[in-house]
Amino acid sequence: MAKYDLQPVYLTEQESKFIASKQLLSFLFVRGTASRPREGRARAPSKALFSFGVLPLNSFTESPPFFNWKSRPIYDVDGLLLFRDHTLKLDSNNEIQVRTGASDLLRTPVWSVRAGRAWDIDGLVEKALKVIKETADLEPILVDHEKTVRLICYGYPRLGILCRSHKRRTRKFVMDLWDLVLIPVGPADQNAPPESVKTIWSPYDWVGRPTLSHFRSRFKQNLESLPELSETLKDLPDAIEAAQADIIEELTTNPEIKLIGQQTDFFCAPATAKMILEQHGISKSQDEIADAMQTLPTGTTPEDQKEAILGLTDWRFDGLLDTSTSFSEAKDEIRENRPFKAGTATHARACGGFKVEQDGREWLYLYDPLPSNVGTIYYENWEADYYLDYMYVRPALYS
Numbered sequence: 001m002a003k004y005d006l007q008p009v010y011l012t013e014q015e016s017k018f019i020a021s022k023q024l025l026s027f028l029f030v031r032g033t034a035s036r037p038r039e040g041r042a043r044a045p046s047k048a049l050f051s052f053g054v055l056p057l058n059s060f061t062e063s064p065p066f067f068n069w070k071s072r073p074i075y076d077v078d079g080l081l082l083f084r085d086h087t088l089k090l091d092s093n094n095e096i097q098v099r100t101g102a103s104d105l106l107r108t109p110v111w112s113v114r115a116g117r118a119w120d121i122d123g124l125v126e127k128a129l130k131v132i133k134e135t136a137d138l139e140p141i142l143v144d145h146e147k148t149v150r151l152i153c154y155g156y157p158r159l160g161i162l163c164r165s166h167k168r169r170t171r172k173f174v175m176d177l178w179d180l181v182l183i184p185v186g187p188a189d190q191n192a193p194p195e196s197v198k199t200i201w202s203p204y205d206w207v208g209r210p211t212l213s214h215f216r217s218r219f220k221q222n223l224e225s226l227p228e229l230s231e232t233l234k235d236l237p238d239a240i241e242a243a244q245a246d247i248i249e250e251l252t253t254n255p256e257i258k259l260i261g262q263q264t265d266f267f268c269a270p271a272t273a274k275m276i277l278e279q280h281g282i283s284k285s286q287d288e289i290a291d292a293m294q295t296l297p298t299g300t301t302p303e304d305q306k307e308a309i310l311g312l313t314d315w316r317f318d319g320l321l322d323t324s325t326s327f328s329e330a331k332d333e334i335r336e337n338r339p340f341k342a343g344t345a346t347h348a349r350a351c352g353g354f355k356v357e358q359d360g361r362e363w364l365y366l367y368d369p370l371p372s373n374v375g376t377i378y379y380e381n382w383e384a385d386y387y388l389d390y391m392y393v394r395p396a397l398y399s
Contacts, residue, residue, distance in 0.1 A: 006207055008103035010081055013071050020086040020098035021065035022226040023110045025243035026357055027379070028052045044252040044353065044365075046259075046377045049094055049115035052240055059088045066233050072121065073102070074151045076202035077162065077174065077185050079143065082153055083111060087118075094118055097378075105207050107215045107383045108222045112157075113363075114378030124177045125149065125161060131180050132163045138173070139166055154183065154200045155346035156385065158370065174200065178371035179265040194388055195343050197266045197299045206386060218383060225359035246358035251334050252365060253279065257352040259377055262286070262369035269293060269300045269348040271369035272341050273309070276350055276393050279339050282313050302343055302389045315396055322390040327362050327382045330354055333392060341391040342366065351390075355379060 011019070029043075031053045061068050069086040076082045081102040088096045095118040099111045129149065132138050140149045141162040149161045152174055160174040160183070172185040185200055192199045207215055227243035230236050257279055262271035263286045270289040277284055292308035293300040302321055309319030322329060325342075331354050333340045339352045342364065353365030362382040369375050 006080075006105060006204060006212070008080065008105045008204075010103050011084075011100070011109075013073075013084065016084045016100045016102070017067070017069045017071065017086060018065045018229070019100050019109045019223070019226065020069055021067045022229055023113065024067065024096070024098055025227040025229070025240050026247060026361075027113050027115075028240050029244060030237045030240055044256045046116065046256060047252075049090060049096065052237060054090055055088065055096075056090065059090075060233060060236075062233055064229060066229065066236055069098075072151060074153050074159070076204060077152055077154055077172075077200055078202065078204075079150075080202070080204055082106075082203065089118065090115075092118070101219070101384075104216050104219045105212070106203055107218045108361075108381045109219060109226070110222075110361075110381055111384040112378045112380045114376065116377055117374070121151070121177075125151070128161055128175045128177055128180060132161075132175055137166045138163050141172070151177075153202070154185075155197070156201075156203060156344065157368065158197075158346065176265065181265050193298060193301045195269065195299050195302060195346065195348055197268065197346055198297075199346050201345050203386075222361065222383070225357075225361060248356040248358055249331075250353075250355045251331075252353035253334060253337050253339050255279075257339050257350055257367045259367050259375040260286075260369060261371065261373040261375035263373065265372060266295065266297050266299050267372075268369050269305050269341070269343075270295055271375075272348045272350045272367075273305065273312070273393075275367055275369070276339050276341065277312065277317075279352075280313070280317060280393065282316075284312055288312070299346075302391060305341070305348075305391055309391075309393055310396065313396075317393050318396040320392040320394060322392065323388065325387040325390050327354070327364075329390065330364060330382075331356075333390075338392065338394060339367075340393065341389075342387050343389040343391065344385055344387060 027050050072085045074083040084100050086098045096115045098113050101109050152160050154160050154174040160176045163173050165171040173182045230239035257275050260271050260275050262268050270286045273289050292312050294304045306319035306321040339350050342349050342351045350367040351364050355363040363379040366380050
């Protein structure tokens with residue numbers, strides 16, 4: 001089914017802001033009422049910025065949706081509106097961001113929620129444009145009469161901008177926003193290994209005749225289950241407490257995973273493994289892990305990742321590959337205090353927590369080694385992404 005036949009129903013920017021505001025309610029906590037979440041442990045340090053009390057006054061508006069969001073559209077490589085990122089600036093270094101799905105074909109209206117380092121997206125785009133313009137035979141692509149280039153999600157969650165060849169104008173590339181590497185846009189490589197960083201894909205690729213009605217139905221159900229906004233700004237703390245009361249379970253590993261950024265654009269699996277191994281008291285460099293996993297510029301296969309764990313841990317821990325992922329299995333690992341790898345078509349991340357809301361919204365707490373050398377921590381809606389595999393790291397039976 002061709003993408004142009006999908007006929008997505010797009011949400012307006014204002015509708016998306018309301019969605020972001022409603023969902024944020026179940027992530028904020030009011031000081032003194034939720035210092036110890038339902039996990040029965042102290043709140044993980046990385047969640048400290050989800051505090052209603054740290055929001056500056058300019059974060060609010062007197063009228064609904066009450067939060068003063070700055071919004072940015074994100075497209076896929078085929079030009080379909082994919083996400084809107086809504087941000088609240090906390091200070092010069094930090095922000096809260098809610099990423100909403102832009103259409104009813106994306107299963108869930110909210111994809112991810114994070115509170116942490118603020119990204120200068122405009123500055124990153126400007127830097128990428130400079131590199132493009134200094135590269136022979138390349139020019140940025142402007143759509144219709146737009147004056148600025150579009151932000152592209154070319155392999156979730158990787159972002160970049162589109163450019164093309166001067167001489168062969170049908171030849172297109174994506175310039176990665178952080179790593180400033182070029183990825184050619186073309187037909188999918190049927191021989192590309194799973195978790196290949198060079199594979200370009202879009203969440204719309206998963207939509208077809210068998211899934212169309214289901215995705216729309218799930219989107220509608222998830223939309224209707226969002227927390228209710230208060231009627232006035234003054235009553236917003238009460239709405240937050242009501243949303244927090246609907247959280248069934250929230251758990252993070254103890255201690256919390258230490259976030260580690262990947263050294264190169266294709267070291268996501270080695271960096272993820274390093275985060276997990278350090279949680280078990282094993283220190284290996286990303287280069288050592290990459291060698292053991294037979295990592296190439298296209299990435300490394302899940303099978304090679306799994307096979308490397310025994311040797312990297314002196315036979316103390318075993319890698320177990322699960323290709324039939326489920327949210328319940330993720331919960332089981334975290335309840336046993338075992339972080340694990342969550343793998344998608346183009347990326348590997350460490351999962352160190354989860355959250356379950358009353359109306360069925362389920363979240364993984366992910367420690368993403370992207371951007372390179374930095375990393376990001378965020379909640380991701382279970383229905384948002386397409387997890388191809390988990391890799392568990394468990395004590396070896398024969399150690």
